[in-house]
Amino acid sequence: MVLKILNRQSAMKEINQISAGGIVHKGSQWLICQHSQHKGWVFPKGFVGDINKGESNETAALREVEEEGGVKAKIVSPEPVISHYKFKLEDILYKKTVLYFLMEYLSGDPKDHDWEMMDAKFVPEDDVVKILTYPSDIQAFTKIIQRL
DSSP: OOOOOOOOOOOOEEEEEEEEEEEEEETTEEEEEEETTTOOEEOOEEETTSSOTTOOHHHHHHHHHHHHHOEEEEESOSSOEEEEEEEEETTEEEEEEEEEEEEEEEEEOGGGOOTTEEEEEEEEHHHHHHHOOOHHHHHHHHHHHHHO
16 A cells, blocks of 8 residues: 655635724723633624625724613714734634724613623723733724823
8 A cells, every 4th residue: 555645735715804892981990891702801892794885994993882881972083093913813814904993982881791701891991901802992992092
């Protein structure tokens, strides 16, 4: 029996994703969420067009803030802070672009978040960077604060 060994270099599959979300303030308090799956503290965000294919970035951001953060908000700055990062999951490289809009709280309770988050709450500005898990979120928050 002869074994043939194929010398194949398997190229890693890459997927580009675009998400939109909100960095929401209520006075000097800021909304953060703890993800149910990876347990990291993040800002609410999600895929643009995952429910409605013609959805705008702004509409997706407002929807995700309501779903994941439990609150309604309004966009107060039309120009988003753009964040880029990569992660690998099951031999797939995901290249993520996130458009974060500065938002102001209107109504609702963070306890009314959906299943994707295990917690959502408003915290003081000084605590945000201490609690956030990922450098890309910290950088986005820093840029938002500089705009104020």
